[in-house]
Every structure is written in structure tokens, then in C-alpha cells.
Amino acid sequence: MTDKAQTLILEGIPVSPGLAEGAIHLQHTLLGPIDTPEPVGQGGVEEEFSRLDAATASISNDLLALATRVEKEIDTRLSGVFEAHQLMANDPSLREELRREIAENLISAGSAVKTVFLRWEKRFLLMESQIARDKSDDMHDVAIRLRNALAGITVHPLDRIPHGCVLAVSRLLPSDTVFLASRSIAAVLLEHGSVASHAALFAREMGLPCISKLPNLLSTASNGAWALVDADTGTVTFHPREQQKEIFRKKVEDKERSYAYARExxxxxxxxxxxxxxxxxxxxxxxxxxxxxxxxxxxxxxxxxxxxxxxxxxxxxxxxxxxxxxxxxxxxxxxxxxxxxxxxxxxxxxxxxxxxxxxxxxxxxxxxxxxxxxxxxxxxxxxxxxxxxxxxxxxxxxxxxxxxxxxxxxxxxxxxxxxxxxxxxxxxxxxxxxxxxxxxxxxxxxxxxxxxxxxxxxxxxxxxxxxxxxxxxxxxxxxxxxxxxxxxxxxxxxxxxxxxxxxxxxxxxxxxxxxxxxxxxxxxxxxxxxxxxxxxxxxxxxxxxxxxxxxx
The missing domain is CATH 3.20.20.60 (Phosphoenolpyruvate-binding domains)
Structure with a gap:
């Protein structure tokens, strides 16, 4: 897009219905720290085991607290997602594989988490069922939590997103979506993500308009551009003309009026x-x-x-x-x-x-x-x-x-x-x-x-x-x-x-x-x-x- 006033329309898959508008906030990554393998000496293996155990215990407590919050604020059914994450983090076979990776390759706990979880994510992605593929998001979510705990990182990448923005990001993990519950944003646009994913379920329960499968979203949209998000049809309009804004706002008013009438x-x-x-x-x-x-x-x-x-x-x-x-x-x-x-x-x-x-x-x-x-x-x-x-x-x-x-x-x-x-x-x-x-x-x-x-x-x-x-x-x-x-x-x-x-x-x-x-x-x-x-x-x-x- 060469002219910032040029109107552009992208079509994707409706994930969570609703109509919203706002300024685009591009978030190019929600990943945790990206690092190269950190070597440790033979004598440092036990220390890395201890760091891994401490980090696992820490995120376990965080996940159980998050499950309780979701149960109270969003939906009882969805609290089970984070209870499952807590079970993943404490899975004995996963723990053994992490310890083996540290001991055999003499690398840090953070590097082992990166390697082992990526291996598990790929296993799920290679499965045919979409449910199994969506499990890779869960594994990725737990991996980021664990790596951040090991690195001492406590600030979430979405902590400073602008009020009322339309968040544009490659994909959302379940904990990212729940994090948005405490941030007042208008809508979410995604390049990747299925209708059945946990993030999609959270978005629907929160009433947050969301569209997925928007091609080349991050390279096409510009930061700060105004967007009209029609998550009922899966259409987003960037840099809309005044007439398009008027038509869209009339649609919003009509929908709100219809629902209020039906509710009465x-x-x-x-x-x-x-x-x-x-x-x-x-x-x-x-x-x-x-x-x-x-x-x-x-x-x-x-x-x-x-x-x-x-x-x-x-x-x-x-x-x-x-x-x-x-x-x-x-x-x-x-x-x-x-x-x-x-x-x-x-x-x-x-x-x-x-x-x-x-x-x-x-x-x-x-x-x-x-x-x-x-x-x-x-x-x-x-x-x-x-x-x-x-x-x-x-x-x-x-x-x-x-x-x-x-x-x-x-x-x-x-x-x-x-x-x-x-x-x-x-x-x-x-x-x-x-x-x-x-x-x-x-x-x-x-x-x-x-x-x-x-x-x-x-x-x-x-x-x-x-x-x-x-x-x-x-x-x-x-x-x-x-x-x-x-x-x-x-x-x-x-x-x-x-x-x-x-x-x-x-x-x-x-x-x-x-x-x-x-x-x-x-x-x-x-x-x-x-x-x-x-x-x-x-x-x-x-x-x-x-x-x-x-x-x-």
C-alpha cells in the first residue's frame, strides 16, 4: 500500500462475531526470548535441573491462579484449558526429556525448553486432526511461560497495547487471549488460527470480534491505520472512506437496535x-x-x-x-x-x-x-x-x-x-x-x-x-x-x-x-x-x- 489514504479490504474467516472499529496496532511477535543454545559445564547440570524445577513450580502456581480467574470472570468450561496447561508443564515424560536434553547436550534449562517443546509442537502439527494441531498452540503457550520464568521476564508483550485498538497479530495463544480480557480493545485480526482453537473459544466467550486467516496481514496493514472490522462476515476494511464509515456505523446501530428490541x-x-x-x-x-x-x-x-x-x-x-x-x-x-x-x-x-x-x-x-x-x-x-x-x-x-x-x-x-x-x-x-x-x-x-x-x-x-x-x-x-x-x-x-x-x-x-x-x-x-x-x-x-x- 503506497498511499495511506488508499482503501484496502481483506477477507478472512469469522472466528468470533461482532462489529468494531479502531486504529490498527501491529504486534509482530508475542514470542518469549529468542536465544541461541547456552552451554553449561558438567558441574552446572544439577543447577539447571534446580532452575527448571523452580520455574515449573512457579508457572504451575500462575496457571492454577489463571484457571481460577477464568472460571470467575469468563467461563467455567474454559478454566480447564489452563488446568490442562498445568498438567502439561508437570508431565513426567516431558520433565524427563527436558532433564535428558540438559544433561546430554550440556545446555541451559531455557535452551532445553526451547528445543524439547518445539519437538513436541511439531509432533502435534504433523497430526491430521485439527484438535491435535491446536494442541501445538497449548504446548507453545506453556513453553513461553516456562522460558520467561527461567529468564526472569514478567512483562507481557501485550501489556502496553493502546486502549480501543484493533490488534493485528500473526496468531494468539490461549493466555494471550485471556490477557486481553483486562485490556479494552475493539477487535482482533489474525493471520493464523482455527475456529475451534482455544483462543477462538475465549474470544467468543469474551464477545471480542475476531477474524482469522487474513492473508499477509502484518505486511499489508499499517500501524495506526483506521479499520472497520465486520467479524460477522469476516471482512476488514483499512483506511475506509467516509461513506464506508457511515454505512458501517449504520449497520452497528441497526444490529444494536435489533438486539435491544429482541431482548425486550x-x-x-x-x-x-x-x-x-x-x-x-x-x-x-x-x-x-x-x-x-x-x-x-x-x-x-x-x-x-x-x-x-x-x-x-x-x-x-x-x-x-x-x-x-x-x-x-x-x-x-x-x-x-x-x-x-x-x-x-x-x-x-x-x-x-x-x-x-x-x-x-x-x-x-x-x-x-x-x-x-x-x-x-x-x-x-x-x-x-x-x-x-x-x-x-x-x-x-x-x-x-x-x-x-x-x-x-x-x-x-x-x-x-x-x-x-x-x-x-x-x-x-x-x-x-x-x-x-x-x-x-x-x-x-x-x-x-x-x-x-x-x-x-x-x-x-x-x-x-x-x-x-x-x-x-x-x-x-x-x-x-x-x-x-x-x-x-x-x-x-x-x-x-x-x-x-x-x-x-x-x-x-x-x-x-x-x-x-x-x-x-x-x-x-x-x-x-x-x-x-x-x-x-x-x-x-x-x-x-x-x-x-x-x-x-
């Missing part, structure tokens, strides 16, 4: 223009989610994710522990319907107390109900807790990763036996997640065993297109708004027209697709708590056509 009407039922009332529920996994959802007008909880109660446990939680966790999480929804999804975990997310066999393709392996059928005591404990909860809450049970009718028949049989044992009647209603084409096309065979069906459109898309949603190499095949997905939903509705149908995947939270969902017979949508008001407004502007029949 959040408690009103969502009824279509042709008189059909649609239930809008919320996807939750913690107490704060449920509170926010109820304040935003959700009719209940459409998807309660139980995984948080299991991840990181050395021993499986018992009935009382699960019951207390569910009571706490769902407290704000008492008196309203709550749908508890059974444990949806698999070989790609192992539990410490279950010995997993290596699977070449975890996405096609033991997930959800497949795992629970293999470990019936895990299923029984889970169902006992849900049944006890049903004494106090209007509970429904949702079975994940259903493929065969037997998948739900097993749960129904177990639920019936435990209900008789605990003297609980009536039993909670039972539903099946439709996440595979086989389940969608087997609706008639599933119907005798269930009271409702819920489409998980994220996984349904993954399996319909044979495209791992975490694999960036095939992301062009992953289209959850494709005709293919709507045809599967429509076929399900036509096969079981009396069956109540819902959608709890991300597709349910996108207003532009709600009319078509309703036309497929969907009468319940479950979305993120913050999206409830806007989804209800979108329903009010839509028509369903012929009403879908209800059962139960």
Missing part, C-alpha cells in the same frame, strides 16, 4: 406469522449458562452437556456427585423442561479411569452410547443420578450418537429397571440424538423406543459428508446448511410425522436458516444462551406452513 421481547413466546408457537431452549453446561439462558427468555434447557463432570476425574463420579452437579447447574431452570444428554465422550477424548484401545479413526469409533453400552455400570450410575433429579426437575433423557434401534432400546430397558428399583414413576421421556445419516433414515425403527428426536447438526454434517469437522484440510466439505442436511431432516419428519423434532446443533442458532428448519417440521430449537432473543425474533418473522403434529 425475550419473555414473549416465539410464535410464527402463521400462528405456530416454537419452543426455544438453551444449550448449557454450567450454572452461569442456565442463569443467562433463563434471563434471555429460554423456555428451558434443550441440551445439558454432562462431560465437564467427568473430564479430569481420576475415578468416575458417583450418583450423589453427579446429582449435586446437575442440581447446581440446572437450578435456574427449575419448573421448566430440562434435557440431559448422556455422557458423550469417546476415544478422541479419553477418560482417565477407562483404558482405551488405540483407534485409527476415533470419530468412527466408540463414542456416546457405544461407549456406555460397553461400560454398563457407567450408564447405570448416570441414569440413577438423572432419575433422582427427576424427583425435583422436569427431566428428559437424550441418548447421543445413536445409530441402531438397539442403542436406545438398551437405555430404555435400563431406565425402566432402575425406575422400578428407585420407585420413580412416571419415567423421564427418552429421546435420541440424530447425528448420523443411519439414524435419520431409521426414524421409523427408532420411534417405538423414544418420545422425541433431536438433530445434532454438527455431527450429522460430519458423517453425511465424511468430513471431520476438526480437520482443516477438508473444511470445504463441511457445510451444515447444505440441502443434504435439510433433506435428511425432512425425510425424518415425513417418516415419523407425529414425532416431536428439535435441533440443538449450531445451525439452530443462525437466524437465516430458521424458516427452512421450521418447514422441515422442527418445532423446538436449542441454542447458546446469548442467542435466545435473536432466534425468537427470527421465528416471529417466519412461517411454518402446515403445522407439524405433536406427540406427548
Amino acid at each position: 421481547r425475550a419473555a414473549i413466546p416465539a410464535t410464527t406469522k402463521d400462528g405456530i408457537t416454537v419452543s426455544v431452549l438453551a444449550n448449557v453446561c454450567c450454572n452461569e449458562d442456565t442463569k443467562k439462558a433463563m434471563l434471555n427468555g429460554a423456555k428451558g434447557v434443550g441440551l445439558y452437556r454432562m462431560e465437564q463432570a467427568y473430564l479430569g476425574c481420576v475415578m468416575p463420579p458417583g450418583t450423589d456427585e453427579l446429582l449435586n452437579e446437575m442440581r447446581w447447574t440446572l437450578e435456574a431452570a427449575k419448573g421448566r423442561p430440562v434435557i440431559v444428554r448422556l455422557l458423550d465422550i469417546g476415544a478422541d477424548k479419553p477418560l482417565p479411569f477407562i483404558r482405551f484401545l488405540a483407534e485409527s479413526n476415533p470419530s468412527l469409533g466408540r463414542r456416546g452410547i457405544r461407549l456406555l453400552r460397553e461400560y454398563p455400570e457407567l450408564l447405570k450410575t448416570h441414569l440413577r443420578a438423572v432419575l433422582e433429579l427427576s424427583r425435583e426437575f422436569d427431566v428428559r433423557v437424550l441418548v447421543p450418537m445413536v445409530t441402531l434401534p438397539e442403542d436406545v432400546a438398551v437405555v430404555k430397558k435400563c431406565l425402566t429397571e432402575l425406575g422400578a428399583e428407585l420407585d420413580i414413576s412416571p419415567l423421564p421421556r427418552l429421546g435420541a440424538m440424530i447425528e448420523t445419516p443411519a439414524a435419520a433414515l431409521s426414524a421409523r425403527k427408532l420411534a417405538p423406543h423414544v418420545d422425541f428426536l433431536s438433530f445434532g447438526t454438527n455431527d450429522l454434517t460430519q458423517y453425511a459428508f465424511a468430513a471431520d469437522r476438526e480437520n482443516a484440510a477438508v473444511e470445504q466439505y463441511f457445510d451444515d446448511a447444505s440441502d443434504v442436511i435439510f433433506r435428511l431432516m425432512q425425510a425424518t419428519h415425513e417418516d415419523v410425522p407425529e414425532m416431536p423434532l428439535s435441533v440443538c446443533g449450531e445451525l439452530a442458532g443462525r437466524p437465516e436458516h430458521i424458516p427452512r428448519l421450521l418447514q422441515c417440521g422442527i418445532r423446538t430449537l436449542s441454542v447458546a444462551p446469548a442467542l435466545v432473543p435473536m432466534v425468537k425474533e427470527a421465528i416471529r418473522k417466519s412461517t411454518c406452513g402446515k403445522p407439524a403434529n405433536k406427540r406427548g
Whole structure:
């Protein structure tokens, strides 16, 4: 760009939605100290071991403090990221490799950290799954913390970024993103970073507009240039003309006005223009989610994710522990319907107390109900807790990763036996997640065993297109708004027209697709708590056509 007044538009991938404007602040590096290997004598090895142990202990304390802060200020679920970082820093095999690097090559602890962590990062980057690749960011984050601790560096590179700026940087690590929570900035622009990365999750929870995959960002943008950031579409305009600023600011005003209007009407039922009332529920996994959802007008909880109660446990939680966790999480929804999804975990997310066999393709392996059928005591404990909860809450049970009718028949049989044992009647209603084409096309065979069906459109898309949603190499095949997905939903509705149908995947939270969902017979949508008001407004502007029949 030769003329600083010249307008330039770059297009990237929306990571965290929102509209913002401000002056660009270029941050060319967030890396820790870059050094050449520092030799040490044979007699200095033990000293370097001690320095490494002290630095590890120091960052462990920092990471646990950061996890506590994230839990209080941002989101309970995301605090686990820094708990995982703390476990990484103290991993015995990693510690042994670091000590071996120091002893065998007679280099400083800082040099060993640089070498060994880079080696581990490369291992993750060479893996196919995007989840594994994103782990390299976590390793890099821990490495920088450890190297800075060894070098005595305490000032973060982002400590002096200007108030209200648009930060332009190559990539963000999780701790960088959390650091921004205490800095008032307008938006973030990235050259690299996936939608599923931890940094992306933090940005969304913080409501920080963010665009990634902006080509040649740091060499194209100029420091101090004014930028209009449309993270809803993934477009950033540098050096905008006055007319472009006016149009953008009008868009901001319209969006704020629309949301304020929707928020005012959040408690009103969502009824279509042709008189059909649609239930809008919320996807939750913690107490704060449920509170926010109820304040935003959700009719209940459409998807309660139980995984948080299991991840990181050395021993499986018992009935009382699960019951207390569910009571706490769902407290704000008492008196309203709550749908508890059974444990949806698999070989790609192992539990410490279950010995997993290596699977070449975890996405096609033991997930959800497949795992629970293999470990019936895990299923029984889970169902006992849900049944006890049903004494106090209007509970429904949702079975994940259903493929065969037997998948739900097993749960129904177990639920019936435990209900008789605990003297609980009536039993909670039972539903099946439709996440595979086989389940969608087997609706008639599933119907005798269930009271409702819920489409998980994220996984349904993954399996319909044979495209791992975490694999960036095939992301062009992953289209959850494709005709293919709507045809599967429509076929399900036509096969079981009396069956109540819902959608709890991300597709349910996108207003532009709600009319078509309703036309497929969907009468319940479950979305993120913050999206409830806007989804209800979108329903009010839509028509369903012929009403879908209800059962139960």
C-alpha cells in the first residue's frame, strides 16, 4: 500500500462475531526470548535441573491462579484449558526429556525448553486432526511461560497495547487471549488460527470480534491505520472512506437496535406469522449458562452437556456427585423442561479411569452410547443420578450418537429397571440424538423406543459428508446448511410425522436458516444462551406452513 489514504479490504474467516472499529496496532511477535543454545559445564547440570524445577513450580502456581480467574470472570468450561496447561508443564515424560536434553547436550534449562517443546509442537502439527494441531498452540503457550520464568521476564508483550485498538497479530495463544480480557480493545485480526482453537473459544466467550486467516496481514496493514472490522462476515476494511464509515456505523446501530428490541421481547413466546408457537431452549453446561439462558427468555434447557463432570476425574463420579452437579447447574431452570444428554465422550477424548484401545479413526469409533453400552455400570450410575433429579426437575433423557434401534432400546430397558428399583414413576421421556445419516433414515425403527428426536447438526454434517469437522484440510466439505442436511431432516419428519423434532446443533442458532428448519417440521430449537432473543425474533418473522403434529 503506497498511499495511506488508499482503501484496502481483506477477507478472512469469522472466528468470533461482532462489529468494531479502531486504529490498527501491529504486534509482530508475542514470542518469549529468542536465544541461541547456552552451554553449561558438567558441574552446572544439577543447577539447571534446580532452575527448571523452580520455574515449573512457579508457572504451575500462575496457571492454577489463571484457571481460577477464568472460571470467575469468563467461563467455567474454559478454566480447564489452563488446568490442562498445568498438567502439561508437570508431565513426567516431558520433565524427563527436558532433564535428558540438559544433561546430554550440556545446555541451559531455557535452551532445553526451547528445543524439547518445539519437538513436541511439531509432533502435534504433523497430526491430521485439527484438535491435535491446536494442541501445538497449548504446548507453545506453556513453553513461553516456562522460558520467561527461567529468564526472569514478567512483562507481557501485550501489556502496553493502546486502549480501543484493533490488534493485528500473526496468531494468539490461549493466555494471550485471556490477557486481553483486562485490556479494552475493539477487535482482533489474525493471520493464523482455527475456529475451534482455544483462543477462538475465549474470544467468543469474551464477545471480542475476531477474524482469522487474513492473508499477509502484518505486511499489508499499517500501524495506526483506521479499520472497520465486520467479524460477522469476516471482512476488514483499512483506511475506509467516509461513506464506508457511515454505512458501517449504520449497520452497528441497526444490529444494536435489533438486539435491544429482541431482548425486550425475550419473555414473549416465539410464535410464527402463521400462528405456530416454537419452543426455544438453551444449550448449557454450567450454572452461569442456565442463569443467562433463563434471563434471555429460554423456555428451558434443550441440551445439558454432562462431560465437564467427568473430564479430569481420576475415578468416575458417583450418583450423589453427579446429582449435586446437575442440581447446581440446572437450578435456574427449575419448573421448566430440562434435557440431559448422556455422557458423550469417546476415544478422541479419553477418560482417565477407562483404558482405551488405540483407534485409527476415533470419530468412527466408540463414542456416546457405544461407549456406555460397553461400560454398563457407567450408564447405570448416570441414569440413577438423572432419575433422582427427576424427583425435583422436569427431566428428559437424550441418548447421543445413536445409530441402531438397539442403542436406545438398551437405555430404555435400563431406565425402566432402575425406575422400578428407585420407585420413580412416571419415567423421564427418552429421546435420541440424530447425528448420523443411519439414524435419520431409521426414524421409523427408532420411534417405538423414544418420545422425541433431536438433530445434532454438527455431527450429522460430519458423517453425511465424511468430513471431520476438526480437520482443516477438508473444511470445504463441511457445510451444515447444505440441502443434504435439510433433506435428511425432512425425510425424518415425513417418516415419523407425529414425532416431536428439535435441533440443538449450531445451525439452530443462525437466524437465516430458521424458516427452512421450521418447514422441515422442527418445532423446538436449542441454542447458546446469548442467542435466545435473536432466534425468537427470527421465528416471529417466519412461517411454518402446515403445522407439524405433536406427540406427548
